[in-house]
Amino acid sequence: MFSNRLFNILVPIISVLLGLISGAIIMLIFGYNPIAGFAALWNGAFGDAYFFGETIRQVTPYILSGLAVAFALRSGLLNIGVEGQVFMGWLASVWIGISFELPMILHLPLAILAAAIAGAFWGFIPGLLKAKLGVHEVIVTIMMNYIALYLSNSIVRNLLSDGADRTENVAATASLQSNWLAEMTFYSRIHYGFIVALLMALVMWFIINRTTTGFELRSVGFNQHASKYAGMNVSKNIILAMVISGAFAGLAGAMEGLGTFGFMSIKSGFTNIGFDGIAVALLGANTAFGVILAAFLFGILKIGALNMPTAAGVPTELVEIIIALIIFFVASSYMIRWVILRFKKEGK
């Protein structure tokens, strides 16, 4: 009765519920009111148009970084380097955004395209190493993250500004920000990037499910040797998967660079957009639509959680623990799967 697909839907929902319940128990143990806590979380994310706008703002890069991780996972590759690819995309989009004067119809697509290419290039290197030399992509991408972080810090400081710690704002013609949306949401930082993110989810679904390339990519993900025997070019598919994955990640960077901030500053650490993308992809069962839903959940948790300390008195540390618990239960979906199977057998 239980089809695989139903499993893929049930497991994430149960994980989230378990996470919320254990969060409530922890709040009770430490003497905080879980209902007030979760109400604060909800109001922090949806309380009024401003917070709703901020939630969408946070969801936008999460969708793209989630897609990036999911796409690579579909081809059997674990792209830990989404974080670095986000940095490269951010840098490239801002670079184009501040150094050209073009009409918007050229400038904005050019900046977005540059971000995708920069991210794709950053994904191409580990893809190439994996395909040609068999170097494991996890190690390479982790290292590439650090290269991206320090490289972009150095470029921002020395090339894009005169030793300052941030670049100028991108030209209005390259900006995704919208006065209209901002005014509607009491000046939240919501931007048109949301449309780009949804469009990309559609693109991913189309590539994976409706094209020969997608079929080959999935096939390589299931079994490399069988794919090779069937006459597919495994190396080409590995590189292609990393390149497309990197392009999605680069776009996530463009969302921050052209939308949320409008500039790039020196970062002392990672933004976590890429790392959270791993959790988003897993929670979304590596499907385009699942990633959108999971990105929403993460965006809601991130933005809503900011409200918990001031509105319900729950300390920030506890909020972090509750979010971590939800991720924990998502990651341990195998356990949930096992329990469901167990019950099913007993039922018989």
Place this chain on the structure above:
Amino acid sequence: MLKSRFLMVLVFLLTFGVFLAACGSSGGEEETSGSSSDDSGSEESSGEENSDFSVAMVTDVGGVDDKSFNQSAWEGLQAFGEENGMSKGEGIDYAQSESDADYATNLNRLVRQDYNLIYGIGYLLQPAIAEVSEQYPDTNFALVDSVQEGDNVASIVFKEHQGSFLAGVAAANKTNTDKVGFIGGVDGSLINKFEAGFVAGVKSVNPEIEVEVEYAESFNDSQKGQAIASNMYSKDIDVIYHASGGTGNGVFAQAKDIKNSNPDEEVWVIGVDRDQHEEGQIGDSNVTLTSMVKRVDIAVQEVANQAMNGEFPGGEVLEFGLADDAISIARTNEEAMTEEIVSAVEEWKEKIVNGEVEVPSTREDLQTFLDSM
């Protein structure tokens, strides 16, 4: 296939149903919360005697327990609260930022919670304050460590270069190897003030002393701080002044490590922002020579008081320095700060307050200062 697709659609519908239902209830809540905010609004208008004056602050990524200026600012608010019978959540509160994307969100939320005065702690909040203060002209903002124009913004800045100069004087008097070090957080105009003042102070005592300057490019990377400190100490540098927030914790850790393995080794750290005497304690000895104390708490408390009395210094740049005792040199480590050093520091302080010495605050000014020596 068809069946499972049907199931999927069903689940989507259910999920959306839950979403919508929740939205509905939140709509209800919103109405009640709307009316409650109306209530507080009317209270505000009836209580013109400042009885429900409220203040909040937004920290930068360092957090409220950074043992540095965020913590100091919160202590200032707490002191203000104590005087006026307020406590956390009632009259005073803080919001912590987990990343630089949170600054504007946090400021906006506090505006929505009807706080009368909102502090942005740290220059990193300047772009966010600029944006939000323009959108909400009826709320007062205060920015610490940076300047923002606007009738509803008060800018609180400190003359850190003066204090750093005195730290330099102390370091120059203490060093045995004639080599001292400076570790900055992120290279930028604020931390350059510390650097310029410190170098000028050291060179004023003895131009022969070498000063090595390094930046960690982070305010919360103690590992990096430790690595830089380890490198400096191994090059015979014996006094390090850090202006790097949480990164400095690594500098203390390294100095204590060295002291631990060889108690006779002379290594010193000069702390920043708060008196960091506790951080340097190891057994019976202490590696903290002194600290360049910046009384963010005094400034925060003073501006809060002014705002409560209806004298909010909007549009003004408030400078706190040696003369206001908002900048000072700690003397907690009496063993290390000998009579000689203290009197030298006092002497130079006198000169700065009198205006006899103009302490440089940028690298360019430092160059002219050194050339004129």
